[in-house]
Amino acid sequence: MNQRTFALKGNICCSETSSSLSISENSYVICEDGLCAGVFPFLPEKYRGIPCMDTKDCLIIPGLTDLHLHAPQYGYRATGMDLELLDWLNTITFPQEARYRDLEFAEKAYSIFAEDLKKTPNTRACIFATLHVPATELLMDLMDKTGMKTMVGKVNMDRNGTPQLQEESAAASACDTVKWIEDTLDKYENVKPILTPRFTPSCSDKLMELLSEIQKKYNLPLQSHLSENYGEIEWVKELCPNTSFYGEAYDQFGLFGGSCPTIMAHCVHSCEEEIQLMKKRGVYIAHCPQSNTNLASGIAPVRKYLDEGLHIGLGSDVAGGTNASIFRAMTDAIQVSKLRWRLVDSSLKPLTLEEAFYMATEGGGAFFGKVGNFKKGYEFDAVILDDCNLSSPLDFSVKDRLERLIYLSDDRNIKGKFTAGNKVL
């Protein structure tokens, strides 16, 4: 037995199904060589003698997965929140991302980002960097040291950027991408590269073709954006007159799921054909409710995606979203689903706490494999939560305590965090 074999004792909460919780009070969850061996009311005979951390009355939940965020945007989150997507990209985001050409600036910014991410209840994340290879590798170095498991993408963008933020040509973008993959594919214990064409308006057909070849050669996952905003969708129609919906702009190059795991962020305004193609190709949807609200994009029909059985997890989408904690994404997802039900379509019922919990844990975690639950054989991602500062005269059930922590907690409530059995906090 090694140091990645131990037990945690406390009130253990995880998903039973995608719409129900399993709560084991005053129980043990076992990590055996980085994998979960299960939840037990008593420490089983075979584990007697392993280190056991008694969290007393704390709650223990699986780590949360952030399926979509932009590391270079973290520094200016919560500023300029009065703009829509395309204006926001041009006036704030692109000029700021251009600064990551400067490695000194990148180190300052990404060090803060990595430190702050450690303090969240998130244990996994899929992260956009910028188009710059050196800064992206620096970010990967820093994220590796956090102990969190992440996928990080050097961004591809060879059109519709700014003179300061655009790659010279499709060939140059592909060349940089290959260099970056070769540098990083096997370099890290905790970080892997993920192909990251920014979105269709930023990538020429030629670049998409080259990325498709690269994906086939290296068998890499991919992340991008889809059907976030009406203006964006119209623009894609103009740019790709041969396609009948946005998703086809990726699919025509084989960059829309299938054999390589793929995340599409947002899917606020996906048409029926797009939804069916995502289902067929096994695309993961990153639902980013706060960003979709801040940028006035709309509210994604998450109930429909769940009913259709699509893969769906949550994203903070920093800096479209201002808060990096996926707890906030959970409550935002519930809240906007209630508004959508009330204002847009009363046939799609609001999300429940249990469903938001599932999306935040196993729903998004599945992109990383067996992640986001305490079932036997799952990678051991766990967060220890102490609610003693959330004073109340009432005696709450563990379920109520979990709901309060999700709505009210901050970094002060996190008393420990493990990713794949390694202590992060």
Next chain:
Amino acid sequence: MNQRTFALKGNICCSETSSSLSISENSYVICEDGLCAGVFPFLPEKYRGIPCMDTKDCLIIPGLTDLHLHAPQYGYRATGMDLELLDWLNTITFPQEARYRDLEFAEKAYSIFAEDLKKTPNTRACIFATLHVPATELLMDLMDKTGMKTMVGKVNMDRNGTPQLQEESAAASACDTVKWIEDTLDKYENVKPILTPRFTPSCSDKLMELLSEIQKKYNLPLQSHLSENYGEIEWVKELCPNTSFYGEAYDQFGLFGGSCPTIMAHCVHSCEEEIQLMKKRGVYIAHCPQSNTNLASGIAPVRKYLDEGLHIGLGSDVAGGTNASIFRAMTDAIQVSKLRWRLVDSSLKPLTLEEAFYMATEGGGAFFGKVGNFKKGYEFDAVILDDCNLSSPLDFSVKDRLERLIYLSDDRNIKGKFTAGNKVL
């Protein structure tokens, strides 16, 4: 000069108009005997020698006003968030409020409430207690000690409650109300009673008549609920067949503004006649965006209320809302206004940061008089905000720093708080 005469030095932000900010960097704001004497780039000759607190690079803003919250609901905020208004009242709220018959329980609960409220950026609040006179007076004792300025209401409800939570008759309710007013009208430095008929479904016509007499006699302000939820509005129609809209159910008894300042919480679904009557009567609207979202009530047309020139401030509506800080109500107000613009009515533009700031400060503060600004003669309510833990590699303008504090801060960022010149924190 007394101890309520002093200066604060820092970056001073307040509303210039209802849609613009006045920002004075590295300046002085003067408190003279509890009133604001103005903002100055240098300490004027006449104030040389008064105590001056140099906050270094902190931001200094007027205190925020919470126009609507329920003290007895604070203990169970962020639980049972999957219910709509009327179900939530019956299954959670009414049984919990009934417990405030027990003074020992009330003391435990209200002590936590008062302590936690001190830690928010709010300096003023209009608070619902329960129907119980002793517990309400206990709450007033505790709130008085915080140094915040508040109005607290013993709730009236003589119908449609539960056996455990309803007054015996209109007469008994009125009798208790008079006793409570006589006890508290001149008792406190910082707390005043406010008439609080829960809402029309809870108050018989007879009770409303008696409250109207009481209001005339004591010249008291009043707070209640209005047009929050479709089911509630339908119910009021049934209960008051002689009225053509909800607001008339109060107005027919003279309990809808006019000579006595009146707050109506929510106004999510107010019809045009109701809006015009609120304008005519000078009713204050307490906009409670998080509560209206959590209880799936909808989104109030705040832009319309601002354009019409109605009085409007913000409310946390704990526990329909989970967060007591009015910073959260500000960002929620902006966010839901964007969704309303996108999903319901593109003629009503989203709220700006400046407008949300105005509603949180002077908009709601005006219910207390000259409150919520640093203009000469305003009561000196101020909050000192330190953003040094919100790390970023960027240099921000004071406006950007203010936006970040509004979106990202918590109690750790509040370095000082004054109400009417008295130090609260």
